[in-house]
Amino acid sequence: MAITLGPNQYGKAEVRLVTVQREGTVHHLKDLTVSTSLRGDLAATHLTGDNADVVATDTQKNTVYAFAKEAPVGEIEDFALRLGHHFVGSFEHITGARILIDEHGWNRISGHDHAFSQAGSEKRTTAVTVQGDQAWVVSGLDDLVVLKSTGSEFHGFPRDKYTTLAETNDRILATAVTARWRYQGDGIDWATSHAEVRRILLETFADKHSLSLQQTLYAMGEAVLKEREEVAEVRLSLPNKHHFLVDLSPFGLKNDNEVFYAADRPYGLIEGVVLRDDAEDAGLAWHTLAAF
Numbered sequence: 001m002a003i004t005l006g007p008n009q010y011g012k013a014e015v016r017l018v019t020v021q022r023e024g025t026v027h028h029l030k031d032l033t034v035s036t037s038l039r040g041d042l043a044a045t046h047l048t049g050d051n052a053d054v055v056a057t058d059t060q061k062n063t064v065y066a067f068a069k070e071a072p073v074g075e076i077e078d079f080a081l082r083l084g085h086h087f088v089g090s091f092e093h094i095t096g097a098r099i100l101i102d103e104h105g106w107n108r109i110s111g112h113d114h115a116f117s118q119a120g121s122e123k124r125t126t127a128v129t130v131q132g133d134q135a136w137v138v139s140g141l142d143d144l145v146v147l148k149s150t151g152s153e154f155h156g157f158p159r160d161k162y163t164t165l166a167e168t169n170d171r172i173l174a175t176a177v178t179a180r181w182r183y184q185g186d187g188i189d190w191a192t193s194h195a196e197v198r199r200i201l202l203e204t205f206a207d208k209h210s211l212s213l214q215q216t217l218y219a220m221g222e223a224v225l226k227e228r229e230e231v232a233e234v235r236l237s238l239p240n241k242h243h244f245l246v247d248l249s250p251f252g253l254k255n256d257n258e259v260f261y262a263a264d265r266p267y268g269l270i271e272g273v274v275l276r277d278d279a280e281d282a283g284l285a286w287h288t289l290a291a292f
């Protein structure tokens with residue numbers, strides 16, 4: 001029997017970085033969580049503990065902070081690309097880097113130059129993979145919570161002896177959107193693209209009369225691909241945040257689709273990928289250790 005080292009990567013996870021950029025008395029805030037992972041010829045440290053080629057995770061963390069000072073952070077995709085190319089370009093044995101960034105939103109408190117309120121649970125995300133001089137960008141958003149109080153049906157599903165769910169022509173549809181989209185091409189305006197994809201996801205959720213959350217998922221991905229040619233592929237994970245009608249009959253009351261119990265768990269989990277057939281090859285775009 002022979003034992004060998006398989007795929008590996010290492011880095012600093014969840015570096016918390018907040019920057020304040022001053023424009024006179026007006027301040028601009030960026031609140032990021034940055035994770036770095038480096039790959040390459042790292043057999044020595046694993047097999048013998050020889051760390052000659054190990055860029056310390058502490059150094060990786062320091063590099064994140066130093067880069068935030070040396071130039072404006074800008075869009076998270078650009079910051080991740082700068083970091084990734086730096087690590088791969090600076091250390092001979094480091095051949096790949098994967099930089100994950102979550103951006104937490106802050107809204108300016110109306111009328112105040114330097115006071116903010118946190119935007120909520122939604123995050124903007126990017127995952128940049130650099131391998132040699134190639135790079136792949138997958139951006140997205142987490143926890144965009146949406147609800148529509150009509151325009152959603154669910155019926156026609158098979159019934160067996162375990163089925164109790166009533167068919168419905170009018171239900172609440174609610175979810176917390178996790179979306180990832182893979183970019184293709186050059187010269188992408190990251191901020192505009194993110195804002196537009198987000199807008200399209202929201203509008204499609206709202207507009208599409210839904211016969212299942214699966215149908216809504218496909219429509220959301222399809223709309224993004226139809227409108228945004230820089231997007232090659234969209235992955236969506238949609239928890240079905242069930243709102244069950246409360247039985248008011250014990251109180252002699254009729255529930256006219258007005259009173260609901262918002263269930264926490266369990267929840268349906270609807271996930272899928274929507275693709276275009278002429279997309280550029282995915283390369284290492286989705287490459288994570290977990291996916292090896």
Ligand SMILES: O=c1[nH]c(=O)c2[nH]c(=O)[nH]c2[nH]1
Pocket residue numbers: 154165211212213214240268
């Ligand atoms: O949109 C839905 N899709 C399902 O697959 C499903 N299953 C279920 O119990 N409710 C729903 N709703």
